[in-house]
Amino acid sequence: QKEVEQDPGPLSVPEGAIVSLNCTYSNSAFQYFMWYRQYSRKGPELLMYTYSSGNKEDGRFTAQVDKSSKYISLFIRDSQPSDSATYLCAMRSGGSYIPTFGRGTSLIVHP
Amino acid sequence: DGGITQSPKYLFRKEGQNVTLSCEQNLNHDAMYWYRQDPGQGLRLIYYSQIVNDFQKGDIAEGYSVSREKKESFPLTVTSAQKNPTAFYLCASRVGGEQFFGPGTRLTVL
Numbered sequence: 458q459k460e461v462e463q464d465p466g467p468l469s470v471p472e473g474a475i476v477s478l479n480c481t482y483s484n485s486a487f488q489y490f491m492w493y494r495q496y497s498r499k500g501p502e503l504l505m506y507t508y509s510s511g512n513k514e515d516g517r518f519t520a521q522v523d524k525s526s527k528y529i530s531l532f533i534r535d536s537q538p539s540d541s542a543t544y545l546c547a548m549r550s551g552g553s554y555i556p557t558f559g560r561g562t563s564l565i566v567h568p
Numbered sequence: 569d570g571g572i573t574q575s576p577k578y579l580f581r582k583e584g585q586n587v588t589l590s591c592e593q594n595l596n597h598d599a600m601y602w603y604r605q606d607p608g609q610g611l612r613l614i615y616y617s618q619i620v621n622d623f624q625k626g627d628i629a630e631g632y633s634v635s636r637e638k639k640e641s642f643p644l645t646v647t648s649a650q651k652n653p654t655a656f657y658l659c660a661s662r663v664g665g666e667q668f669f670g671p672g673t674r675l676t677v678l
Contacts, residue, residue, distance in 0.1 A: 465608060489665055500572075500658055500669035501611075545610070547667075554599065554618075554662060555626075558610035 460484050463546055463559030472568050476533040480546035480559045483527065487548040490522050491556060492531045495543045504544075505531065536566045571595065572670035574659050579675045581646070581653070589644045589673045591659030599662040600642040604628060604655045605672075611658065617642055646675065653677050 463480045470476055478492075489508055493501035505520040507513045513520045519532040529548070533540055543563050547556040572593045581587045593600065599618050603611040613626030617636040631650025636642055646653045654677045659670040 461610070463610075491667075493669075498656075498672070498674070500574075500671045503666060503668060506666055547611075549665070554665065554667075555601075555613060555616065556667065560608060560610045 460557050461546065461548060461559045463562055465560055465562060467563040467565050469565045469567065470536055472536060472538060472566055474536050474566070476536050476540070476564060476566075478531040478533075478544050478546075478562050478564070480529050480548075481527055482529075482548060482557075484548075484550070484557075485524075485527070486550040486552075487557075488551045489549050489556075490520070490529050491547040492518075492520055493545040493547060494540075495545060495561065497542075501545055533564075536564075538566050538568055540564060541566050572659060572661055572668060574657075574670040574673050576673060577671070579673055581675065581677050583677055584648045586645055586647050587675065589646065589657055589659075589675070591642045591644065591670060592640055593642075593659075593661045593670075594640060595661055595663065595668070596639070597661035597663050597668075598639070600636070601660040601662070601667065602626075602632075602634065602642070602644045603658045603660065605658060606655050614644065614657075 492505040495501040510524045517534045521530040543561040545561045546559040549556040601616040602614040615634040617623035
């Protein structure tokens, strides 16, 4: 079993839908959680960076961490075709600056 | 403009040749990283450097080499010993706990 599991998709939704992207993990030492957006043939762009459990909101994006379930989510409200990309989750422990990445979920938002 | 640049964007190599990928940053970050990305896989760490003149192997360092002679630069050499080098290579730098990526280099071995 990989340390970080992420469904590769693709996830296809209509424009305006609420999107939920998820990752599960097995290492209870993970304390810092990140979401990256990666457009095709581009480098990943950091979207959200959170510490420990709870929610963090930034515009249309909300990151949620449930450490008791070892489960993290990224919600996208009012999804747009420009949100079509691969979303990577990443996480690390407090003692390391090297994150472990999920495989990424491909999201397609169609008009 | 502050950021991370990688060159070239696309690179073709014949089997048996060494090739060097460039990574430069003007963000004044101490730590820099090289990752490899293959279709359907997460990012895999090749090498990282926390400070000038120091670097450590990542999970898949075999067949690769790096140097860190300047804070701004962290070039990666893909040697002929790397058996399956065709991939998308990403350079990153870090400030605090946040890692930022360059645009990537697509390497294809012919």
